[in-house]
Amino acid sequence: MPDKMTIDDIAEALGVSKTTVSRAISGKGRISAATTARIRDYIEQHNYKPNVVARGLAQQRTYNIGVVCPMDYEIFDLPFFHRCLHGISEVTAAAGYDILLSMLEAQGHRNLQRIVEHRKVDGVVLTRTLLHDPVAEYLKRSGLPFVVIGSSPDPELVQIDNDHRNACCELTSILLGKGMRKLALVGKDDHQIITETRRKGFEAAFVRAGLTADPALIYLRADNEHAVLTILEDALARGAEGIVCMDERIATMMLAACREKGVRVPEDVRLASFYNSQALDHSSPAITAVDVDDRKIGFTAARTLLELIEGREPGSQFLKNYKIILRESTM
Amino acid sequence: MPDKMTIDDIAEALGVSKTTVSRAISGKGRISAATTARIRDYIEQHNYKPNVVARGLAQQRTYNIGVVCPMDYEIFDLPFFHRCLHGISEVTAAAGYDILLSMLEAQGHRNLQRIVEHRKVDGVVLTRTLLHDPVAEYLKRSGLPFVVIGSSPDPELVQIDNDHRNACCELTSILLGKGMRKLALVGKDDHQIITETRRKGFEAAFVRAGLTADPALIYLRADNEHAVLTILEDALARGAEGIVCMDERIATMMLAACREKGVRVPEDVRLASFYNSQALDHSSPAITAVDVDDRKIGFTAARTLLELIEGREPGSQFLKNYKIILRESTM
DNA sequence: TTGTAGGCGTTATCAT
């Protein structure tokens, strides 16, 4: 049962003023080591926990950060969000903050709005960014410190992201290094920033190898199974030796399409993916992929947000926390 | 930019006391309709939002509920958690509450403890229950209102769960109705409450049909791919005509095992699962499964928790919100 | 119907 002890109780019990107790706790202001120790001991002994709400009222802070979770996440995105949250949680816990979750509805961002207007958070992590993101716009207007996970053309946003361009460039380079010359690139949505970023990395690898990527082999609208099947047929007809998929979802669908068409992987065509997951590891054949440390993204985002809240001015960060996992599909 | 307007500002601007304003907002206490309207108008006009922290301090409430999320969720469990959270969010948003997330670490529940000791929540939803759950025990001791999702033998806990027993009974009945007599049941962990519940439902279906389930065909330790493969061999050797898997993870592994062994589904053996997902729908063949409305579970849990917080005494609830989706694997 | 004053638990300011 949580004791309802207050700072006054301690002050009275120890015969000091509550100001002194407050100072002993926060460590601010001049105070003798002796009384500090005495007070800290008492607190320890009686398991006193300060009332964070009251402190918040006095300091105009909540010790909460908001995390915005898009509701339209597909099943494939969830592990990312979960691991990301894990990273955020580590940082916030260590800093004495907690996480207020804001589920984003399709209609708008009323949940986020409530949190912001009610001043229930000191800052916000936006776990996904769109090209013209109304949520980011709203947060900007609100004046609240916030960081976004993902990249944005808006230089005013503090962005935390992986260096997807380099990651994709390296993966592509590896395939080129295996002697393949005709590689297809398959993405889901040409409106997404990340799709463009990955395409650039893909092309950069060709340039680095003194080659040129065939534009006809770049497919950016693989948004369903049928599209993927059609793309496979087209790519093979054009002589593609390898297919690079932008995420595990596409990779999984592509593998299924190959199976359906009787195309053998890796004998007839090699397969690689830009985002790793259990699914790719467990599939047969296992699929080569870029593995990103999602936890670290969350970790960094939270860390950066806290700095922002503390008044410092951290910049955007593009992490190199990926590694390429070679599997059967590119043997 | 959030205005820093306070209740005093409004009082001054309107030439009334802040008590009056407070009453107009809360609707408590006698107050003339005229002034109420005047105040409400002013609030609307100037987009005033009360400071929830201050209100919390005065009322000893936070208008937050804690949601405990186990960190060891596997990828297969995430959609459940996400949909569940969605349901919770609907209820809390409508009631003016927000969600404070507590990620459960392997080592303990320090995150939860912080939230509870700091009095940052008015209640807690525990999204999973174990047989002897230290987290549930802790919450009990804390005296904070809380509900658990899932079933527990502890009658003191307010539990929200699906009626898994009946769901499993019905699924099994359907298979029996198709003329099969030898059915295997495959579960992951015989320590989990739900495993036992499902086994009971499975057996009940046999009893209802005037039959008896073969104990040798009940496997409750299918915790990895190898185990599943072994179980498949054993079950077939014992003449199993159908296999009922306790969750989609097992079902997926079982299907892979069948493929590996050259066992055709549904020709050689039928397959069904107790928990539906995209994975089961997209696999080939698609797998018959019990489909549960996770969102509703979260919805009900949150609703019940709020009642508990309001001082009422709602009981446990076992929802019948499942349906059985027949697919190719049991044709 | 409305206003006054005190309290919620903490921090911050200014004395001492």
Add this chain to the structure above:
DNA sequence: ATGATAACGCCTACAA
């Protein structure tokens, strides 16, 4: 080095 006192923004007896 320590204390008294006033914020912080809202709620709520109790008074008027």
